[in-house]
Amino acid sequence: MKVIDIIKSSSKPFASFELVPPLKGSDVSRLYAGIEPLNEFNPPFINITCHRDEVEYHQNQDGTYSKVVLAKRPGTVAIVAAIMKRFKMEVVPHVICGGASRHRIESELLDLNFLGIENIVALRGDSIPGQKYFIPEPDGHSHSSELVKQIVRLNHGNYLDFSVKNGIKTDFCIGVAAYPEKHYEAPNIETDIMHLKEKVDNGADYVITQMFFDNAVFLDFVERCRKAGIEVPIIPGLKPVSTFKQIEMLPRAFHLDIPQDFMKILAHCKTDADVYEAGIEWCVNQSRELISSGVPAIHYYTMGKADNIRQIIKKTF
Numbered sequence: 001m002k003v004i005d006i007i008k009s010s011s012k013p014f015a016s017f018e019l020v021p022p023l024k025g026s027d028v029s030r031l032y033a034g035i036e037p038l039n040e041f042n043p044p045f046i047n048i049t050c051h052r053d054e055v056e057y058h059q060n061q062d063g064t065y066s067k068v069v070l071a072k073r074p075g076t077v078a079i080v081a082a083i084m085k086r087f088k089m090e091v092v093p094h095v096i097c098g099g100a101s102r103h104r105i106e107s108e109l110l111d112l113n114f115l116g117i118e119n120i121v122a123l124r125g126d127s128i129p130g131q132k133y134f135i136p137e138p139d140g141h142s143h144s145s146e147l148v149k150q151i152v153r154l155n156h157g158n159y160l161d162f163s164v165k166n167g168i169k170t171d172f173c174i175g176v177a178a179y180p181e182k183h184y185e186a187p188n189i190e191t192d193i194m195h196l197k198e199k200v201d202n203g204a205d206y207v208i209t210q211m212f213f214d215n216a217v218f219l220d221f222v223e224r225c226r227k228a229g230i231e232v233p234i235i236p237g238l239k240p241v242s243t244f245k246q247i248e249m250l251p252r253a254f255h256l257d258i259p260q261d262f263m264k265i266l267a268h269c270k271t272d273a274d275v276y277e278a279g280i281e282w283c284v285n286q287s288r289e290l291i292s293s294g295v296p297a298i299h300y301y302t303m304g305k306a307d308n309i310r311q312i313i314k315k316t317f
């Protein structure tokens with residue numbers, strides 16, 4: 001079932017989850033172990049992140065270096081197939097522009113369609129370490145709005161590969177990303193929202209936001225989006241802080257603020273266990289308030305930790 005139809009047919013807000021696939025070399029049970037604790041909540045769909053290949057330089061015996069391109073995690077198509085074999089839930093793979101040509105993306109979309117996948121989250125991806133700015137592949141997309149266009153074209157049966165005659169039409173429902181605190185590259189929030197609108201105008205069906213810790217920022221963002229003419233559902237993304245390290249890492253990695261009220265609470269924490277509890281409580285309060293404000297769903301970033309998310313769902317939904 002398409003995410004947009006799940007949203008439209010749901011009589012009350014629901015929770016969805018986002019998982020990061022395990023590292024290459026892991027047993028498939030590791031993938032399942034990330035999903036099993038959340039399965040009791042019957043999530044209507046589960047998102048699986050996508051990770052571009054990484055570049056490493058390995059020293060040769062003569063002292064020179066060779067560039068090695070490495071996939072650090074199993075491929076999206078294999079992960080999706082493994083989840084579908086085990087669980088009865090919609091799997092929503094993320095597809096990124098980074099490191100991929102348009103033709104490679106087309107092949108991946110067709111593979112996913114072959115598996116029966118109906119939903120895609122279309123993203124640009126980030127620059128690789130060492131690159132200051134995102135650089136698309138020579139035949140790749142610079143922005144996710146172009147990827148949305150490509151998916152919509154495939155939905156109409158328009159293939160890049162001209163040798164395909166009367167190819168089937170895919171029927172993907174498309175989600176895109178948004179940033180209540182602005183994407184770090186955007187000069188200002190208005191311009192960022194203008195680009196979000198471009199994604200929606202190109203055919204995105206709904207929006208999922210980056211994590212945030214201040215509901216007022218999200219609600220203001222939604223209001224600005226509506227004023228800009230973005231009418232599709234906007235699903236807030238939440239993540240509970242769970243360690244001291246994350247208090248520093250999350251703002252740096254995701255370009256977001258931790259509000260002062262929350263920092264005051266975290267300042268009383270003495271151990272990681274205290275932070276974990278404070279993170280759950282803050283996220284429960286955020287979730288309850290968001291539900292009261294009328295959001296269609298809440299998307300939880302699990303980042304490999306399911307137990308705190310379970311506690312939050314039990315206290316919230």
Ligand code: FAD
Pocket residue numbers: 048049050051052094095096122123124125126142143144145176177178183184185186191192193195196198199208209210211237
């Ligand atoms: P875009 O929509 O292309 O926007 C990127 C920047 O370009 C923004 O500043 C925007 O304002 C600007 N822009 C957009 N269009 C134009 C234009 N036409 N002209 C000029 N500027 C423009 N990353 C992964 O690698 N894998 C994942 O699985 C993944 N999942 C994510 C899920 C969610 C819900 C979110 C919020 C993020 C996720 N990311 C993931 C991170 C994401 O790839 C990065 O944040 C990336 O930097 C931007 O992706 P985007 O799709 O928002 O890019």
